Amino acid sequence: MLSNGWVNNSTMPERIDKDRLEPAYAQLAGILRRQIAGGLYPPGGKIPSESSIGKQYGLSVMTVRQAVGVLTEQGLLVRVQGCGTFVKAVTLTGSRFGLESIEEIFRDPGRTRVKVLRMSPERADAKTAQKLGLSEGARVILIRRLLLRENLPAMCHEGRIRCDFTRPLVEAELEVGPLSDLFRGQGAGVAKKCELTIIPTVFDNEEARILNQTEGRPAFRLEYLVYDFDDIPFGWGWFTAAPETLVLRTKLGLWDES
Amino acid sequence: MLSNGWVNNSTMPERIDKDRLEPAYAQLAGILRRQIAGGLYPPGGKIPSESSIGKQYGLSVMTVRQAVGVLTEQGLLVRVQGCGTFVKAVTLTGSRFGLESIEEIFRDPGRTRVKVLRMSPERADAKTAQKLGLSEGARVILIRRLLLRENLPAMCHEGRIRCDFTRPLVEAELEVGPLSDLFRGQGAGVAKKCELTIIPTVFDNEEARILNQTEGRPAFRLEYLVYDFDDIPFGWGWFTAAPETLVLRTKLGLWDES
DNA sequence: AAGTGGTCTAGACCACATG
């Protein structure tokens, strides 16, 4: 890396091509990303000020800010007011994990089936009462489902919902549709908010049988608690999935072209 | 909710107060959030166009865009070009999980200790060879560490790094510092990129002993593979933590004031 | 005091979707 800003002596300093389809801010974000990857700005180092970048590339400050914002959202840069913008070192705690691996299950309803294994009224046990804000022994509805992808068992589900006939929620929730809506977000949505927790577990006897797995094998449990638009919890439960079904993987730092 | 835009007949329509410290875009984001929470714009519904919002509140389009951008990043809105901006239904797959719960372990070096249990040269087994791009039997260094918070065992670590004395990486990695740097990002950083995977597991005999846990109890394994600035993998390994240490929890949708 | 990022304006043109 030379001090004049060239990545090496065989490449020209890049410019913004306003005739290209790619917007200027995206081009600039790519340039900055390559400069960081090339070592021009090392981790912990400061990049030039936004106004000077704007002058250098013939862009207005707002456009430069948009480019820097892209890299900041990706966790590559950190802005410090009054001080500058710095290249962020790769940190494990900067990582974010999503549920893309199971989103695929719900994308194409044709390839996915939901089989209701059980649906029955029940009395709330201590944990359900606490979760749903009910008194112990209150009426709830228990649902157990099996989710199949390409006719192969993928996840199983156990949930309990309020038994409150003043709302249409219960009726709707009994259907197969709302379950995939919770994942795809196609429908209007009955949930205002939701809390999600991922917990390590092992397949119990029944789960192993249903999912064609081995009892005692490590698995993920995805536990949820959903609230309606009156801020009242109306359902909780969990999905159980094998590690190859629910993949929690993420990439940090400077990977190619992303 | 009345059709004139009031949330109810006891509240005035909100305005932007430019004398307040809170920037206009943040105030507007809060207004829109409350309007959505109040049911003015239901899930799947369309909010007014950015230009009309700008006129209504006396703000320029760019400022409105910033407010809408905040709520879009939070997953509450979806922008569709040429079509409008819509209220997004709560979806489980829209969730993102972070490692904030273990970040705390590394925040204050005074309350955290790293104890090296073992550090020895080794020959790469098949998996290590594959991960680090070495041939089987190549020299690597095995490290086992115990991480303590407030003198209580919190996580254990097992890792293998390249034994390549042409780089200073190895020397640095042997120190205690770089480990917490990987979490805190304080130092300059030796990693260009990193791949992270969370896997469900159970404590084995040794982990249980070290962490004062029960053998066979479900736990998380946080596996990593780090690359240097030449895009060469130089280390891989994993951390093992109990579910109460590594908490994967997130909130979706309209929670109060966030 | 000077430099930095943070916010904001009042326009403009473009790409895209819909009727």
Next chain:
DNA sequence: ATGTGGTCTAGACCACTTG
């Protein structure tokens, strides 16, 4: 054709950090 979001400008002032 109209309306939408997407991009962009050329300034401006503010809050903050540092020397």
